[in-house]
Structure formats: structure tokens, C-alpha cells
Amino acid sequence: MTYDVEALRARIPALRAGVAHFDGPGGTQTPAPVIAAITDALSNPLSVRGSAAPGEINAETIVRDFRRAMADLLGAEDTGIVVGRSATQLTYDFSRVLARSWAPGDEVVVSRLDHDANIRPWVQAAERAGAVVRWADFDPATGDLSAASVGALLTDRTRLVAVTAASNLIGTRPDMAAIAELVHRAGALLYVDGVHFAAHAFVDVAELGADFYVCSPYKFFGPHHGVLAASPRLLETLRPDKLAPSTDAVPERFEFGTLPYEALAGTRAAVDFLADLAPGPTGDRRARLRSAYAAIEEHETVLRESAEHALSQLDGVTRHSRAALRTPTMLLTFDNRSALDAHHFLARSQVHAPAGSFYALEASRHLGLGDAGGLRVGLSPYNNADDVERLFAGLSAFLRA
Missing domain, CATH: 3.90.1150.10 (Aspartate Aminotransferase, domain 1)
Known part of the structure; x- marks a missing residue:
């Protein structure tokens, strides 16, 4: 086939x-199956998540199935899948949380290859913390962003590096594994914008070396919202502002308000739609x-x-x-x-x-x-x-x- x-x-x-x-x-x-999944979610009882009433059970099932689907898509753990309104919103949220540990003189590296959603949140967070922003340049003649160009900027004060896995403007795919090795050797965290990458390439967050990986399902047949994947152990170390009654469990700790259940149902269907494009029916x-x-x-x-x-x-x-x-x-x-x-x-x-x-x-x-x-x-x-x-x-x- x-x-x-x-x-x-x-x-x-x-x-x-x-x-x-x-x-x-x-x-x-x-695709039609994604549209149908959204319609089905909204056509059946739906309410705040729980385990008693039909609407509660349906909502809980949708969220569980969504997390499992995105974990399969990204090679992540389902308890490390965070829902957001968009990739931009998620990056702003996490930039604010991570910057709390930055001090004047700390350093953050951003790339000129990136979408502004993986630049400006970090630049603004660094400015508020008194941290220094260093810029990794790509070669305008070839479009390539080398690991060496990123590595040359790293010091023992580097706290975070933000780099795209694929440019939404010119398509460049940097060697993320090589970049990640240098970043982690310097003791820093790597935040990867995978919005464009996830639409075209098989994602394995561990192989990429991403501590945080953000993407948008509407780039790969799904509805409009954002998704972030990270290790649950790493997420446990972060304390975002949240409402007092809301759960402190990971990943819900980072999700504010009632989730868009119909969008999550559509995203699960989009992942299944992608899986159905496999040339053979075998395997999980x-x-x-x-x-x-x-x-x-x-x-x-x-x-x-x-x-x-x-x-x-x-x-x-x-x-x-x-x-x-x-x-x-x-x-x-x-x-x-x-x-x-x-x-x-x-x-x-x-x-x-x-x-x-x-x-x-x-x-x-x-x-x-x-x-x-x-x-x-x-x-x-x-x-x-x-x-x-x-x-x-x-x-x-x-x-x-």
C-alpha cells in the first residue's frame, strides 16, 4: 500500500x-473525521469533568483520550501534555514562570530564525528579570542555523535557549539534537517551537532533546489551540500563579479555566487521522x-x-x-x-x-x-x-x- x-x-x-x-x-x-469528532463532542452530554453524571464522564474521557493521543504524536508522557489557547499563549505563560528563577546577569539565547512567539516572550521576560539576551544568527545565504552558532553563545550563566525545530518562514530544520547536547552541557533548558515541525516530521521530544516542546494542532489537521509537552518531573518543579480552588496536579496546574473539550476531541481525531495515513495497518x-x-x-x-x-x-x-x-x-x-x-x-x-x-x-x-x-x-x-x-x-x- x-x-x-x-x-x-x-x-x-x-x-x-x-x-x-x-x-x-x-x-x-x-478532515471530515475531525469535524465529526467536534460535532459529536458537542452533541452529547458535556459538563465539567467528573465521574458521576454522563456529561462529566464524557468530558473526562475526552481529556484523557486527547492527552494519550498527543503523547503518542510527540513521544511524550500523557501527564506531561499541557493544553493552552495557542502556542503563543503557552510560551508567554511558561516564560513568566521560568523567569522567576532568573537573576540580573543571567542569560537567555533566542534565534533570529524563529517565529516571534518564541522570541518576544523570552526577550520581555529577560528584560523584566535583568537577564541578558543573546541572539543566534542563521546564515542568510543558505538559511541554515548551525549548532555551533548557538553553542558559541552559551556560558555558565545561560538559563534557557529558545529555538525553532523548523522555520515557518523558510522551512529550515536545525540540528536540534546537536543544539540540545550543547545546551544541556551548559546546564540550561531548551524550549523548542515545534509548531511548523510537527506538521511535516515525526516528533520525538526525547530525541530532539527538548525540555519543553510546543505545537499547534491546527497545523496538522486539528482545531485551533496549543499544546505543550514536557517531562512531568520538570513540570512538578514549576509553580505558576493559579486560582486557590483549582487543582495543583500536573499537568492541570498549568491549565486555567474549563478546557475546550470539543477542540480536544478534534485533536484526538486529527492524530488518529494522521495515523491512518500509514502505508500499512500494523502496529500501535x-x-x-x-x-x-x-x-x-x-x-x-x-x-x-x-x-x-x-x-x-x-x-x-x-x-x-x-x-x-x-x-x-x-x-x-x-x-x-x-x-x-x-x-x-x-x-x-x-x-x-x-x-x-x-x-x-x-x-x-x-x-x-x-x-x-x-x-x-x-x-x-x-x-x-x-x-x-x-x-x-x-x-x-x-x-x-
Whole structure:
């Protein structure tokens, strides 16, 4: 059994509209089983979690199944899975908690490759604590962020390093294991933004060396909310502000208010949907996810290489995504033409490739693109060869116009 992209597309209702979607880095389209899981959660009795009334039991079951699914997806423990409104909100929450132990003269390392959600919370927390912020730069010519560039910034005063596992702007995938080894050797913690990475690659938080790993299910077929994975033992050492009556148990200690049960039900369904993409039916969910991501990476790599070859035939187009290891996400700029104009032109022929810096403001500036960024072409598991042909035809027409 091989990867069947057409069977996958048939299970995503939004694709019936005929749009060729290259906006996956901003959020994938939603499969029917995920929509059904959300509907089912809201169609049955639902209340605050408990063990007596049907609504209580349903809520408890949804949360339990969600944590187990995300633990399988990330290679984490289910008691280390924290729910948040978004990855940004989770990072702000944890930056405030972790910064309580920082003192003037301590150091925090952030990367110019990152989405601002993994930069600004740490910069602001460091400023309040009197800590020093050190910046890891990537090579603008290749897009690569080397472990050595991060390691050169580490000292015995480094308390935390925040680095993305994959750039949402240009797709670069740094060597996280090598970075983690240097960070931990320095006695610091590693906070990994895995939002873009989790949409394209099999995640193992232990292999990555992440002390904290944050992601967003809506990037991999799920609903809009955030998820953080960490060791329960590490979470036990952290004391966030919380309401007096709320539980102090981990991971609930970090979850404020009633959880969005319908979103958690949808996320569980999204993980199962991903597992169902495995070329074979054997193995537990974690094993099937590993197989599914291998198939997704192979499919997306073929499409990326096809798209890159086609784009190389166009004059006046610069591709800024050239890292040795990268996701199928390409940032394009045009000689004497606006990326925003390209976005609008393509949209008229139902090809959706958005333009901007996509909150990767430091990366866009480091590439010499200012705050404008470029046209982002992001492939997803449901893209096919016809989508790539439509993109090429649209850009060809735009450059002739």
C-alpha cells in the first residue's frame, strides 16, 4: 500500500471548493473525521469533568483520550501534555514562570530564525528579570542555523535557549539534537517551537532533546489551540500563579479555566487521522504515526523538488529556502514585483499562497526583506501534482502581466 493523496483529499471537505492550497504553514484544511469528532463532542452530554453524571464522564474521557493521543504524536508522557489557547499563549505563560528563577546577569539565547512567539516572550521576560539576551544568527545565504552558532553563545550563566525545530518562514530544520547536547552541557533548558515541525516530521521530544516542546494542532489537521509537552518531573518543579480552588496536579496546574473539550476531541481525531495515513495497518498508534510521517515526508519532498525545479525556470524569482534540511516551505520574492501582488494575482485563479513575514519578523529582516517578507508557498500532505502545476502556471502568468 502506497501513500494515496487522492484518498486523503476526498476526506477533506474544504478541498471541494477547488482551491489549490499552499497556505498549510498558516493552518491546514480540516478532515471530515475531525469535524465529526467536534460535532459529536458537542452533541452529547458535556459538563465539567467528573465521574458521576454522563456529561462529566464524557468530558473526562475526552481529556484523557486527547492527552494519550498527543503523547503518542510527540513521544511524550500523557501527564506531561499541557493544553493552552495557542502556542503563543503557552510560551508567554511558561516564560513568566521560568523567569522567576532568573537573576540580573543571567542569560537567555533566542534565534533570529524563529517565529516571534518564541522570541518576544523570552526577550520581555529577560528584560523584566535583568537577564541578558543573546541572539543566534542563521546564515542568510543558505538559511541554515548551525549548532555551533548557538553553542558559541552559551556560558555558565545561560538559563534557557529558545529555538525553532523548523522555520515557518523558510522551512529550515536545525540540528536540534546537536543544539540540545550543547545546551544541556551548559546546564540550561531548551524550549523548542515545534509548531511548523510537527506538521511535516515525526516528533520525538526525547530525541530532539527538548525540555519543553510546543505545537499547534491546527497545523496538522486539528482545531485551533496549543499544546505543550514536557517531562512531568520538570513540570512538578514549576509553580505558576493559579486560582486557590483549582487543582495543583500536573499537568492541570498549568491549565486555567474549563478546557475546550470539543477542540480536544478534534485533536484526538486529527492524530488518529494522521495515523491512518500509514502505508500499512500494523502496529500501535505511535508506530503507525512514524510510518505515516515517513510517507508524508516522501510525498512532500517529491512535490517540493518538482516545485523548485519549475520555479527555477522562471526569471526574476528568488527562492530564500535553501537549507540542507528543510520542510516543503518556500519563500519567494520577485524582481521589481510585489509578493503581495503575486498573492492577489494567484488568488484570482484559486491558488492560495499568502504573502508576508508571518510573524517571523527577525528572520525576514535578517534575509534583507524588511518587514514585508515574501510569497510563502507551503506544501501540505494533501497537495498534489496538479496543485504544483497550477502554482507554476499562475506565477508564470503573473510575471508576464
